[in-house]
Amino acid sequence: MLNLQSKFGQKLLTISNWIAALVTINLVWFLINLPVLVMLILAISLPLNQLFAMTMVIVTVMLATFTVPATTAAYQTVRTWQMTDSGSFLRATGMAYLKALMHWQPNALIAVLASGWLILLRVTTANIMWHVATLVVGLVLLTLWNGWNYSQFTTTSMVELVVAHPVKLILSAVTTIILFAINFELRLIFCILLFSMSLSALATYRIFNPRVKVTEDKQVTN
Template structure:
């Protein structure tokens, strides 16, 4: 009986993790396909058209969906095991129209993609510089997404986590990069769909759990 209960709880835990990640995967599947196309596309004028589409998809799907994953993780912690597919979709829709912030980040990512495509293939130095910029962007996206999910997003709290918890932030970024990278390079597509981003967000949330944050007075509780 005890073993059965443990297995049932483990199954419910995996189910919660899966439903959060599945929502993220379905939202970003067109973006994943577009990234593959762009990376293998000849360096012609059409590349810039495709990259513009990519920027729009990053702005509307990727960035708000990461915030939604963190929100799903938060609700999971509050409510316990369950189905969070619709919770993630609802939060994504609420976050999708923050055009100014999402658009700025998306444009920077688009410029990084352009730099890698045109200048990075033959220059290790440029690759290294763009890689460092990419890591900083990932760290910012993670921090922003966590804080938005906690209803505490503000520049002061972004700086607070960056300055006072740099190791936790770096570990969170490395966790995202590692889980997605391993699944990509090993071609474990099923893991990308099942748990890659949701597991990374769960680990990162645990890392940031005790971070001291100032309440954002501009947001509703």
């Protein structure tokens, strides 16, 4: 029988709680974004015509209503989790989403930029040079978006983050891309359900706030 009071049991319990927090936060994010994912799949399957344009208008509204505030909520809950190491993550993520939903102006702007990039990505498919350029623009936009999400809960503005920590922000964006690419390249679709967004938010938080290991024999001097 496993003894949870032992050193191994405590580590196992910590890991279990860590996984449970990631999955809970990500599950709320996924459920909120499920209509957006369905609409995006529909848009991808359509030819470039009037119906595609109408679908992308709907996608833009849904991004502003679901994806952008839900992502901000995931970042906020991850930060709360890392600072307190406890909490009701299901309720916390839901409440953070409702709060972020009220910021309709930045949500709408980000949604329009994201939707415009998706359209440009689709239009430039036949031209390799323009398609690569579009991908680079996407990396820049994702970098700025991650910076904006992180800056919502710190005293540092997004502009200050971009100027002071461009490498960290790019690393954050690359990590996000890798975590979401796993779902498609390795056909591990369940990852987007379990931890893609929450782990991306955690990675961003840890890039800017690395844990400092303190050894037991470290002496503090005045």
